[in-house]
Amino acid sequence: MLSSIRILEICDEAGFLAGKILGDLGADVVKVEAPGGDLVGRRPPYLGGIRDPERSLAWLALNTSKRGVTLDPESSPGRAVLQRLLDQTDVLLDTFAPGTLDAWGLGWDAMQRQYPRLVRCAITPFGQTGPHAQLRARDLVVVAMGGNASMTGDPDRPPLRCTLPTSYYHAAPEAVLGVLMALQARETSGRGQLVDVSLHECQLGTLLGGPGLYGNSPRPPRRSGARSGRTREIWLARDGYVSFGLRGGPARVAGLRAMVAWMSESGAAPAWLCNYDWEQFSPATLDDVALARLEAALGSFFASKTMRELYAGALERRILLAPCNDAREILAHPQLRDRAFFTTLEYPEFGAAIEHPAFFAKAGGLRVGIRRRAPRIGEHNDEVYRALGLEREEIAKLAAEGVL
Amino acid sequence: MGESGVYAGLRILELGAGAAGAVATRYFAEQGATVIRVESAVRPDFLRLSHARAGEPVDLDAAPMFALLNPDKWSVSIDLRKPAGVDLVLRLADWADVVAQNFAPGAMDKLGLGPAQLLARKPALIVVTSALFGQTGPQRHYPGFGGQGSAIAGFNHLTGWPDREALGPYATITDSLSPRYVALLIAAALLERSRGGAGQHIDVSQIETGVYSLSEFVVRYSANGESVVRAGNREAGAAPHGVYPCAGEDAWIAIEVASDGEWQALVAAMGAPSWAREPRFATAAGRVAHQHDLDAHLAAWTRESGAYLLMAQLQEAGVPAGVVQHLNELLQDPQLAHRRHFMSLDHEVLGVLPYERSGFRLSASPGGFDDSGPLLGEDNDTVLGEILGLSAAEIEQLLVDDVIA
Numbered sequence: 001m002l003s004s005i006r007i008l009e010i011c012d013e014a015g016f017l018a019g020k021i022l023g024d025l026g027a028d029v030v031k032v033e034a035p036g037g038d039l040v041g042r043r044p045p046y047l048g049g050i051r052d053p054e055r056s057l058a059w060l061a062l063n064t065s066k067r068g069v070t071l072d073p074e075s076s077p078g079r080a081v082l083q084r085l086l087d088q089t090d091v092l093l094d095t096f097a098p099g100t101l102d103a104w105g106l107g108w109d110a111m112q113r114q115y116p117r118l119v120r121c122a123i124t125p126f127g128q129t130g131p132h133a134q135l136r137a138r139d140l141v142v143v144a145m146g147g148n149a150s151m152t153g154d155p156d157r158p159p160l161r162c163t164l165p166t167s168y169y170h171a172a173p174e175a176v177l178g179v180l181m182a183l184q185a186r187e188t189s190g191r192g193q194l195v196d197v198s199l200h201e202c203q204l205g206t207l208l209g210g211p212g213l214y215g216n217s218p219r220p221p222r223r224s225g226a227r228s229g230r231t232r233e234i235w236l237a238r239d240g241y242v243s244f245g246l247r248g249g250p251a252r253v254a255g256l257r258a259m260v261a262w263m264s265e266s267g268a269a270p271a272w273l274c275n276y277d278w279e280q281f282s283p284a285t286l287d288d289v290a291l292a293r294l295e296a297a298l299g300s301f302f303a304s305k306t307m308r309e310l311y312a313g314a315l316e317r318r319i320l321l322a323p324c325n326d327a328r329e330i331l332a333h334p335q336l337r338d339r340a341f342f343t344t345l346e347y348p349e350f351g352a353a354i355e356h357p358a359f360f361a362k363a364g365g366l367r368v369g370i371r372r373r374a375p376r377i378g379e380h381n382d383e384v385y386r387a388l389g390l391e392r393e394e395i396a397k398l399a400a401e402g403v404l
Numbered sequence: 405m406g407e408s409g410v411y412a413g414l415r416i417l418e419l420g421a422g423a424a425g426a427v428a429t430r431y432f433a434e435q436g437a438t439v440i441r442v443e444s445a446v447r448p449d450f451l452r453l454s455h456a457r458a459g460e461p462v463d464l465d466a467a468p469m470f471a472l473l474n475p476d477k478w479s480v481s482i483d484l485r486k487p488a489g490v491d492l493v494l495r496l497a498d499w500a501d502v503v504a505q506n507f508a509p510g511a512m513d514k515l516g517l518g519p520a521q522l523l524a525r526k527p528a529l530i531v532v533t534s535a536l537f538g539q540t541g542p543q544r545h546y547p548g549f550g551g552q553g554s555a556i557a558g559f560n561h562l563t564g565w566p567d568r569e570a571l572g573p574y575a576t577i578t579d580s581l582s583p584r585y586v587a588l589l590i591a592a593a594l595l596e597r598s599r600g601g602a603g604q605h606i607d608v609s610q611i612e613t614g615v616y617s618l619s620e621f622v623v624r625y626s627a628n629g630e631s632v633v634r635a636g637n638r639e640a641g642a643a644p645h646g647v648y649p650c651a652g653e654d655a656w657i658a659i660e661v662a663s664d665g666e667w668q669a670l671v672a673a674m675g676a677p678s679w680a681r682e683p684r685f686a687t688a689a690g691r692v693a694h695q696h697d698l699d700a701h702l703a704a705w706t707r708e709s710g711a712y713l714l715m716a717q718l719q720e721a722g723v724p725a726g727v728v729q730h731l732n733e734l735l736q737d738p739q740l741a742h743r744r745h746f747m748s749l750d751h752e753v754l755g756v757l758p759y760e761r762s763g764f765r766l767s768a769s770p771g772g773f774d775d776s777g778p779l780l781g782e783d784n785d786t787v788l789g790e791i792l793g794l795s796a797a798e799i800e801q802l803l804v805d806d807v808i809a
Contacts, residue, residue: 002592017617025592044640047627061623108767127765130742135719137660140637141726144647144658145737150730151574152563158647159656159728162563162573163635169617171763173584177431178764180591185410185769187598194767201745202763204734206573206580208423209472211746212758215735222654226569233551234560234569241570243555248458251450282458315546322552324560324570327625327632330615333556335543341612342622355626360585360616362538364604366592 002026002366005183008089009066010073013041013165014138014199015095015123016062017172022093022179023065024359024370029093030085030384031066032073035402037377047350053377055350060374064345064356068375069384070404078403079104083114084388090192091119091179098124098133108194119182119192123175127198137200139165146203147210154225171202231283232295234324235302241324242302242310246295248281256281258317259298268301331355345373378404409436410769414594417442417500418477419493419517421449423576424534424550424610425506426473428583431762432502432590433476435771440478440500440787442493443780446485446809452780464780465753471777475749475759480788481781483809488802490515495792497522497529502590506534509544519605528603530593534586536578538609550576550610557614558621564634571634581617582610643691644670647728648703650711656728657711659702659718664688666723673721674705744772751776784808 002022007029009019023029033041042053047060071085072078086092094101101107111120122128125137135141143149143161153160178195186192204211214220226234231246244259245252256278263269273294283291302310307323314321323329331342343358359369381404385395398404414437418429426441433439443449451470456462480496482489494517497503503522505512512518512533519531519539533539536548546552553576554560560572589606597603615622624630637646642662650657661667664687671680679701684690691698706714711727718725727733734740735758743765746758759773788794788802802808 002596017619020619021588045624045628045630049628057624057627058620060627061619126739127743130739132739132742135726136722136724137726138662138724140639140645140647140658140660141724144656144728145726147729147731147734148574149647149658149728150654150656152571154565154568154571157565158637158649160563160565160571160647161637162559162577163632163638164562164618164621166559166573166577166617170581170584172617173581173588173613174763177584177588177591177762178766180588180595181410181435181769182766184591184595184598185766187595189768191768193769195764196767197764198739198743199763201740201743201761204740204745204760205427205584205763206575206577207731207734208427208575208580209469209760210575210731211734212472212760213468213731215732215758217732220731223574226571234571236569241560243551243560243572245551284458315543318547320548320552322548322555324555324572325558326561327558327621330556330558331622331625335537335541335546336612336615338541339538339609339612341615352627354623357612357616357619357622360608360613361589362540362607363589363593364606365596365601366589366604366606368589 003028005090006030006088007091007093008032008085009093011093011095011123012038013058013062014168014171015093015175016041017169018121018123018175019066019093020062020064021172021176021360024368026367026371029066030380031063031068031375032071033068033377035070035072035378035404037070047347047352060347060354061356063374065371066375067380067384068378069381070378072403073104075403077398077401081385081398081403086115086118088388089118090183091121093121093123093175093179095123098128112192115192117186117190117192119179119186119195121175121179121182121195121197123171123197123199125198126200128194128196132200139167142167142199142203146200146206148203148206151210151221151223153223155223159223167199167203170206171197171199174202174205229283230291235299237302237307237310237323238305240307240326242307242321243324244302244321246283246298248283252320253278255319258319262313262317262319263297263301266301268304270297273297343370345370347373408769409434409771410766412436414438414502415500416440416502416504417496418504419512420504420506422451422506422549423473423579424583425504426451427580428534428586428590429477429504430473430475431587434762434773435769438478439476440480440496440783441474441778442482442484442496443479444481444483444809445780446483448780463753468754468757471751471754472757472759474777475773476775477778478783478787479778479781480784481808483807484515486805486807488805488807490517492788492792492807493517494525496787498526499791500529501594502530502532504532504534504586504590508547509533509535509539523603523605526603528597530590530597530603530606532586532590532606532608534582534608534610536610538612539607550579553578553610553614557611558618559614562621562632562634565636566633578610578614582608582613585613638695641688641692643688643695644698644702646699648699648706650706650709650714652710654730655711657706657714658726658728660724667691669722670718673718673723677705747773749773749776752779781808
């Protein structure tokens with residue numbers, strides 16, 4: 001049923017995932033890029049290391065289930081084509097800087113008069129209006145302004161972001177939620193509305209109430225690196241890192257006992273540790289020497305085993321330990337494999353086949369998952385523009401003029 | 405939001421604990437849905453214990469984190485270990501349009517409240533389950549929380565310095581990412597249902613939503629065998645791209661320069677010092693090759709200024725730059741104030757707290773919250789009396805039998 005919903009996506013990388021989610025949900029997503037290709041979105045690295053926008057792996061990863069057309073909406077014939085596309089569109093998903101569409105005579109008021117049923121979802125760094133609406137920001141600045149960076153990283157070094165743009169990943173499902181809400185409202189009102197998505201505001205959701213919890217305290221908590229409070233969370237394994245919270249409290253006692261039992265089986269538990277009183281264990285009050293002794297015992301056990309060995313032992317013994325997986329481990333993960341979470345897409349023009357995460361849920365009625373590979377540059381120009389009523393000669397003429 | 409909002413009249417029944425479930429249904433409460441949380445004092449939501457201190461008595465109504473993540477919801481306290489309690493939940497499922505739960509896989513099934521059992525009873529229901537690994541597969545019973553989800557899904561590996569531990573972004577990313585997917589799936593299923601679709605069970609794995617979001621990470625390995633590793637704040641091909649010190653304690657500014665134009669704007673904003681005019685910094689390739697030196701020069705300059713003044717100065721010049729805001733500074737952020745991100749709501753025990761809204765605004769459906777997070781069992785009488793139609797005597801008996809607990 002979502003297949004009857006037509007989305008026109010004119011987005012830079014901040015909006016790729018939102019369009020992909022809608023496409024993977026079954027909506028008909030037509031992605032518009034500049035003639036010659038979206039050279040920002042079609043960024044490195046490239047498949048096989050060969051510099052070619054059609055081989056951009058970011059592009060291939062985040063534009064599945066979309067059709068692709070080229071169009072220069074800044075030219076006046078291009079603007080006319082855009083208007084015809086909008087006539088047949090339920091949702092315009094875009095990342096234009098605030099004011100861009102106004103300058104084209106397509107500000108929200110005008111757009112709504114012309115296309116009363118249209119939903120517009122606009123993803124921008126800070127939103128359409130307000131004192132920061134015109135500020136320039138990509139992922140790093142958004143994560144900084146959104147509060148997460150201040151809490152991420154080591155105390156002796158600068159605050160951190162994640163190496164891939166998580167602010168876009170947080171905003172994408174939220175933008176899709178806004179789109180679906182607006183479509184739901186349209187079922188009764190018959191009218192579309194503007195969904196004004198702020199990447200920055202979406203970032204605040206990553207704090208899980210942090211401003212309310214700590215915002216008024218005289219000294220809010222600071223980033224603490226591999227530790228949570230006084231105790232270590234991230235440990236060195238033989239071939240990488242694992243996450244294991246050395247935390248107290250009744251909920252943790254069973255896991256801590258199981259960990260010591262496991263060490264003991266392996267001959268890695270000193271006598272004092274075998275009889276440790278976990279019921280009374282409280283990291284906040286433990287003295288430094290005792291804490292260091294505990295961490296050294298656990299640390300040398302972890303360092304003697306691989307991430308896989310540790311995870312297998314944790315699964316068997318119901319211990320809250322997890323490997324800090326890299327992409328290779330994720331692709332090999334038995335649980336994900338069992339759920340058929342990966343799908344292989346063919347790229348015959350490159351003689352390549354690539355595995356992609358296939359879906360974000362399993363559902364009885366909704367068919368959630370990748371429907372097709374990302375489009376090549378202008379791959380669906382003929383199909384989309386002919387359906388719009390343009391003649392073949394017109395399309396060729398517009399292409400020759402650099403409009404398509 | 406009572407009568408207004410996109411989902412005025414929508415009924416959601418929520419079972420579960422922690423952040424991931426609570427955040428997903430909050431979006432619907434913000435748009436007018438009635439969300440009833442089934443909880444109990446015998447096995448309280450661990451967020452109701454999040455403020456507890458060792459050796460002190462616990463007040464289940466005094467946890468700010470629980471309150472902050474559950475505004476506008478109703479709380480009914482039912483002991484699910486009692487058959488009469490299970491029966492009450494079944495009757496609430498009859499009332500509901502959506503049942504959302506995030507208990508361990510199989511836990512609700514054992515009580516007769518699993519997705520298949522609910523759908524057999526009421527085929528029009530939308531039942532959403534959210535679990536770390538989903539409802540199927542050999543590791544579905546792995547007993548993890550968000551911290552483990554973040555590590556398994558790859559976010560830890562991707563966050564940190566290349567010469568140090570894998571860290572993960574603050575506050576367990578799968579707990580904040582997965583509920584957004586749960587919410588959009590509920591919205592999609594509702595839209596389908598309003599167009600004649602049926603009810604269904606939607607099985608969400610929190611780790612899968614994380615890995616799906618990291619599609620680029622997976623694809624780069626599958627296609628090229630490249631294992632992307634945490635790189636501090638760096639971005640391939642861009643320099644300067646980092647977080648730099650400012651005047652004051654733990655004060656920092658993020659600066660991201662991705663083009664020669666932005667670099668020239670930065671040079672001009674700095675007053676074109678001689679180091680910045682060195683030819684080795686003139687091109688992106690040169691700046692990347694010499695980014696250690698570049699970062700040192702830039703940090704020496706940023707250190708002289710206050711972070712907010714510097715942000716204004718750089719933005720004015722056309723350079724993407726932003727203050728690393730601390731949690732307390734967010735409460736003063738003028739843009740968030742403009743968007744009315746924080747709503748001050750009064751809570752009987754905790755007083756006034758800043759409750760947070762979603763990251764988007766709908767022009768014709770403003771939405772919002774009227775009430776703070778509920779006290780445990782605050783809405784027992786309304787839910788049992790008005791919604792389920794129980795008499796005062798029946799409710800009294802449930803209390804006597806400790807079914808309401």
